[in-house]
Amino acid sequence: MAKYISLFGGTTTDTTVQVVKENQIVIGYGPCMSMNRYVVYKVEHTADGYMYHMIDLDTKEIRCTHILQPLSCQYGIGKYYDDKTPQFMDAFEVAVLASEAERLAAEKADAEAQAQAEHDRIARIGAERLENIMPENVQGVILAELNETHFTDPSYECRETQSVRTVILGFSTTTRNGFGELRRAARNLPETASLAVYNKDYEHRYPCFTLGKSPDSGWSIHKMRYYTRKGFIDMLAYTAGDEANIRLSNATAERSDKRPETVVQGDFVIVEYSDKAIAVFGDTKPIKTELSALGGRFNSRLTHKGEKKAGWIFQKSKEEQVRRLIGKNE
Known part of the structure; x- marks a missing residue:
């Protein structure tokens, strides 16, 4: 008998027991208690118990899970079925929705495959560039990062920070951190040139050495460390695939090219x-x-x-x- 134990709610789910039927509505709660509604379009019995195939009613994305909890025991993030007054959709509507969802899933998979092929092509170009310019004794790569932070709920309790651009500013022969080294590299990119001027408020030591007004928003500079030369190339190949993302000092560029x-x-x-x-x-x-x-x-x-x-x-x-x-x- 397959069982899953929740670390949060302290409950145990016996997946050998079917808890919902096809065409039944399921409610999902995510971070910040965001809510999604799903409809179960297929119930499959596997070696691990029952698998429920569902469609997000808003996005038409397909989701699968072994674990559905009763709504009367709702305790946080997860997917729940109404164990008191279950709701169902018309079987014909669900069949049409499933057909559309599967078509969209196939198109998405094809687009992702094409995107991955293009990513790999650009990364190959970038790897070749880095092979030509990265010193053999490299111990660190100085990077400029443009970050954006988005608040995911009106109360600003949940937020998400993502990098929208990375630029290679220089190579370092030491793993030691130093704001002087970061400030010198800042001159190589117009967007970060202002960071070359000493400003104690722009020096952040936690969680890592970062130079900038804020590590979470706008441009900041840090050093990538603890990789081998091949590791640096593998990690930064896609970034280097765009020449605009390599901004070395004139002296470094001339030594690399000549x-x-x-x-x-x-x-x-x-x-x-x-x-x-x-x-x-x-x-x-x-x-x-x-x-x-x-x-x-x-x-x-x-x-x-x-x-x-x-x-x-x-x-x-x-x-x-x-x-x-x-x-x-x-």
Whole structure:
């Protein structure tokens, strides 16, 4: 026998007992006690008990649940049936409504699939951009966030905050938080330029370091931390798919777009890969032991001239030693 226990009301629901019939009206209570009305258009018996398929009478969206509680025991959020004076809809009206709801559900699923495909396409473009400009030793990404807060009921007791735009302002080589770093990055975007001027009231430390008039409304700046380079790219790929969402300082942009390279010998190329790192490309297999001994780290997914390419990463301080090693193997 399948049973579900409510943590809030302390009640137990036996799903092997059918509590409503087809065409019966069900009432749903949501956050802030918002109310929705549903009609049950199909009752299905499953391994977990009875499943009730319902249609929202306002939105025509399909919902399913195993748990329906009697209205006489109503205690909060959930879906309830009137156990004293149950109400029903005409069977023909419900059949027409179900047909319309299923059509809308199919259209919604198709639209969501197309939207996901477009999202993935944009994310691929963004990932490629970030591969080209993000330093190998990145420890944090400084982001500008435009947030909007909407109140969901007239008493303002329930509200919802959402981000409507994210802009990449810079890359950081440390996980430490500092408002000075955020203020410097603020200059990169006209909408946040005013935050570059010191204002103690704009420094928020809880729940996280945020620079702005309010973390919940308007523009604010914070640092994304504790991801690997690949993790940062995965998280921000869609954002970077729109070039307008990348606003680096001129110095950073120039270093990213104009990394100098030196051809040491036909098969070897040394590239300034970031501010503090160089990369070596070419037929390095015969000297891989020596490269590793110098502190090199092999990476099969580096980016060179916009393409994925295997190579070795070194600290820039090792450049002369790398040159001498390659010179000995010419």
